Amino acid sequence: MDFVGKKLITIVAESALEKRLVGELHNAGIKGYTVSTVHGAGIRGQRVGDLQGGNVKIECVVGDDTVEGIFSVLSTHYFPHYACVAWLSDVAVFRGEHF
Numbered sequence: 562m563d564f565v566g567k568k569l570i571t572i573v574a575e576s577a578l579e580k581r582l583v584g585e586l587h588n589a590g591i592k593g594y595t596v597s598t599v600h601g602a603g604i605r606g607q608r609v610g611d612l613q614g615g616n617v618k619i620e621c622v623v624g625d626d627t628v629e630g631i632f633s634v635l636s637t638h639y640f641p642h643y644a645c646v647a648w649l650s651d652v653a654v655f656r657g658e659h660f
Contacts, residue, residue, distance in 0.1 A: 565657025574645040576614045589630040594621040
């Protein structure tokens with residue numbers, strides 16, 4: 562089997578941001594994504610806003626060349642203004658040509 566090294570970007574944000582975030586990700590060059598409804602708590606506990614809409618987790622597998630643009634958009638337009646967190650993981654992907 563041939564696996565290709567890629568990056569997995571995981572974003573957890575307010576569900577109201579889903580369409581806007583997905584649009585920004587497409588503009589940055591992603592080819593696909595997965596969205597899940599999620600809930601949880603962090604260092605500040607559970608947000609009151611969770612009762613009115615909850616959170617989404619958006620995951621996308623990308624090449625190294627796409628990572629910087631995505632995190633630039635997140636850092637500029639989302640992190641300072643919204644309940645939003647993101648992390649980057651190394652992944653080995655089968656059928657890497659899809660990403």
